[in-house]
Amino acid sequence: MKVNIHEAAAHLSKLINRVSGGEEIIIARAGKPVARLVPVGSRPVERIPGTAKGKIILHEDFTAPLTDDVIDSFYK
Template sequence: MLTVTIDEIQQNLTSYLQQVAAGESIIIMQAGKPIAEIKPVSATSQQIRPYGLCAGEFIVPDDFDSPLPEEILNSFEGK
């Protein structure tokens, strides 16, 4: 894991991003303290989830898109 300052990353952003793309993680430091981490996107987060992944997992009621009851609307409006 590479550690760099804000100034270093501003001056060489493209170079550091190439390192991240190659699999390296970078910690950005400010005043000697870590403030951010840049890391490669994992292969699993790049995969497209298939349509219907949760099919049959829950049931949407028939009145799902009907207006809310008056007492619930009033509580949202602070009445």
């Protein structure tokens, strides 16, 4: 659901009830999203460095320069 700032301020308690039910509310200014209202429990779990060790394999040319074709594809 997306609401503007004025509507969010006027109906904050109703929006909080919806968020408590698991819904996510996007708050927008002039139609552009500026904030997200989410349940407290939905915060991402803190990442622990090194937990994927041995699970990710990088190809030997991973750090090689990109070809012109690949670079050009970013600009199309």
